[in-house]
Structures are given as structure tokens and as C-alpha cells.
Amino acid sequence: MPDNNRNNDISAIMDLMVTDFAEAVGHGMVVSTLAVHTARELGYDEVFCNDIAMAGMLHDIGKLRLGEVLHKKRSEAMVVEKMKYVRLHSEYSRSILKELGFSEIIQKMVYHHHENYDGSGYPGNLSGEDIPAGSRILRVCDVYAALISDRSYRKAFAEDVAVELMIEEARHFDMKVFLAFLNVIHSEDYEQIRKLTGNRVDAASEQYMRENCIIEYNV
Numbered sequence: 001m002p003d004n005n006r007n008n009d010i011s012a013i014m015d016l017m018v019t020d021f022a023e024a025v026g027h028g029m030v031v032s033t034l035a036v037h038t039a040r041e042l043g044y045d046e047v048f049c050n051d052i053a054m055a056g057m058l059h060d061i062g063k064l065r066l067g068e069v070l071h072k073k074r075s076e077a078m079v080v081e082k083m084k085y086v087r088l089h090s091e092y093s094r095s096i097l098k099e100l101g102f103s104e105i106i107q108k109m110v111y112h113h114h115e116n117y118d119g120s121g122y123p124g125n126l127s128g129e130d131i132p133a134g135s136r137i138l139r140v141c142d143v144y145a146a147l148i149s150d151r152s153y154r155k156a157f158a159e160d161v162a163v164e165l166m167i168e169e170a171r172h173f174d175m176k177v178f179l180a181f182l183n184v185i186h187s188e189d190y191e192q193i194r195k196l197t198g199n200r201v202d203a204a205s206e207q208y209m210r211e212n213c214i215i216e217y218n219v
Contacts, residue, residue: 024060024061024063024064026149026196027060027145027146027149028056028057028058028059028060029057029196030141030145030149030193030196030197031056031057031059031138031141031142031145032052032053032054032055032056032057033053033056033192033193033196034056034141034144034145034181034184034185034193035052035053035055035056035134035137035138035141036049036052036053036056037184037187037189037190037193038137038140038141038177038180038181038184039052039134039137041180041181041183041184042137042176042177042180044133048133048134051103051105051106051109051134052109052134052137052138054102054106055106055109055110055113055134055138056138056141058093058097058102058106058110059093059109059110059113059138059142060089060093061092061093061096061097061110062088062089062090062091062092062093062094062095062096063086063089063092063093065089065092065096066086066088066089066092087114087122087123090110090111090112090113090114090122090123091111091123093110093111094107094108094110094111097110105132105134106134108132108134108135109132109134109135109138110135110138111123111135112124112126112131112132112135113135113138113139113142114139114142115127115131115135115136115139116139116171116172116173117131117136117139117171117172117173117174117175118171118172120172121139121172128174129174131174136173136174136177137177137181139172139173139174139177140166140173140174140177140178140181141181143166143169143172143173144162144163144166144181144185145197147161147162147165147166148162148197149197156197159185163182163185166178
């Protein structure tokens with residue numbers, strides 16, 4: 001006799017994974033575009049820019065492999081356990097890109113995109129210029145793209161608030177990269193990038209979230 005409850009659970013998880021894929025593509029487009037413009041602002045050549053464009057699109061591909069586990073953890077409200085699994089996505093992303101034949105340069109950009117400049121990130125706790133240049137660029141662009149996007153636990157922050165929040169955590173970023181990134185989002189080119197981003201939270205909700213620390217961008 002079929003287990004209807006289990007079938008319903010599987011169906012719900014599959015629906016969420018389809019949503020995850022769509023969100024991952026949208027997020028990847030924003031990160032990729034921001035990263036290319038930031039790299040150009042820093043003076044990198046087109047070979048590097050092409051590599052970081054691909055790395056930006058695919059930096060979270062490992063999360064798709066974790067989809068079923070994460071949604072089960074979400075349903076069980078196991079936040080700490082979920083975080084442990086989420087942090088595996090850098091390794092999974094690198095593994096997938098290696099299997100698909102992407103260059104080691106792109107693999108490294110993706111693998112280290114959650115490293116913080118002060119050494120507090122993961123997976124290698126690298127710091128400063130030990131972090132690959134592409135990863136330092138992706139780190140800034142990924143954080144910004146996450147903050148200005150809707151999440152399951154909050155609405156998107158306004159762009160100026162996202163920048164303020166990043167300034168408060170500036171120790172996580174390579175300052176040269178961060179300043180180049182700021183130049184990009186205050187340039188005419190940003191108008192095209194803005195079209196890739198989603199809705200913003202209203203002012204009252206935004207203030208509530210800031211006061212209650214409903215902020216998460218390090219996963």
C-alpha cells in the first residue's frame with residue numbers, strides 16, 4: 001500500500017527544488033554581472049572577466065545537490081544542522097565543476113567565494129590575498145545580491161541599506177574590491193543590472209528587520 005504522506009513530502013520537496021533552481025539562476029545572473037563589472041573596474045583583462053562571469057553564474061550550483069536534504073532540515077526547523085549542510089555547497093560546487101571540465105581557476109573562484117578577508121569565512125579560513133582574486137570579488141557581489149533579494153525569512157533590503165549593512169561588516173571584504181564594487185553600483189551601467197533584481201521591502205518592515213537582526217547572508 002503506497003505511503004501517501006511520503007509521496008506528498010517528496011512532491012513538496014521537488015516543487016521547492018524547482019523553485020530553488022529558478023532562484024539560483026536569477027541570483028547567479030546578478031552575481032555574475034556585478035562581478036564582471038567590478039573586475040573591469042579593477043583593471044582585469046577579458047580572460048579573467050570571462051572566467052569570473054562563469055564562476056558567478058555557477059557559484060552556488062552545489063546547493064542544488066543538497067536540495068532534498070536542506071528542505072527536510074527546513075521542515076524539521078533544524079537551523080544549526082541546516083547551516084552545517086549548507087556550508088558543504090562550496091565543496092559540492094567545486095566537485096561538480098571539476099566533473100564538467102571547468103578550469104581550475106574557475107573551480108577555485110567558486111570554492112573560496114565564502115572566504116572573508118579577515119579569515120573568518122569558509123571553507124579554508126583563508127585571509128587577505130591568500131584568497132583568490134576572483135573569490136574576493138565574488139564575495140562582495142554575492143553578499144550584495146543576497147541582501148537585495150527576497151529570502152524565505154525576509155524581504156529584500158533597499159540598495160542603500162544593503163550597502164550600509166556591508167559597510168558595517170567591511171572587515172569581511174577586500175577594500176579595493178569593495179570600493180570598485182561601489183563605483184559599479186553608482187555608475188550608469190548599474191541601471192541594466194538593476195533590472196535583474198527583485199522587489200524591495202517597505203520602510204517599516206526594513207526598520208524592524210534591522211532592529212531585530214533578521215539578516216543572513218553568509219550561507
